[in-house]
Amino acid sequence: MNNELLSRILTSIILLPILFYAIIYSGIYLITLLAIFYLLSVYEIVKNTKNKLFILSSSTLLLLSFYTFYHLRGNTEYSLIIIFWVLISTFLSDIGGFTFGKIFKGRKLTKFSPNKTYSGAVGSIVLSCLSLPLLNLLQFFFLDKLNVNFLELNFLVFTILISIVCQLGDLFVSFWKRKIMIKNISNILPGHGGILDRIDGLIFVLIFCLILNSLTLI
Secondary structure, X not given: OOHHHHHHHHHHHHHHHHHHHHHHHOHHHHHHHHHHHHHHHHHHHHHHOOOHHHHHHHHHHHHHHHHHHHHHHOOOHHHHHHHHHHHHHHHHHHHHHHHXXXXXXXXXXXXXXXXXXXXXXXXXXXXXXXXXXXXXXXXXXHHOOOOOOOOOHHHHHHHHHHHHHHHHHHHHHHHHHHHOOOOXXXXXXXXXXXXXXXXXXXHHHHHHHHHHHHOOOO
């Protein structure tokens, strides 16, 4: 096992329980964690560009996405399930893109992100949709009931759209990193790079879900 992979695993072991605790108990715990992530993300942006308009617009976009995270979490059992749907479907979309791209390779999506392929794009959608039966099973396992039926058609459509938005967000950040000629935005998270390296797609997914929530679709 190389050092980078070991660092990635150890970082995940430390951060994931903290994240889950903050999400489940919400309130001041979630506000504090989101505030820390926001400040670190803004620091990463300021560190890598001197363009004041870009700093202002991206910081505002981040603030909106972090607010959306807290807003979607709410304080009900339903809202807890919804935020886990958003996170799991986004997480699986990233894994699907990486895994399918590595296995099937094929034509590149763009020149500025050579690791992104059409096979990976399809894999992102496929794996993201696996979150739907998984979330139903998790509800039965932990809650002994089904509060949200993720096998309904509307959730299938929204999950496909979440995967697409996630990939577009990832491409946008990849394009920015290419422009400023860096691989990782920072080394704040050992083995993972920076905060923005890990949440690039999620930023845009959260704003998309805020729109869905505002239209009372979720």
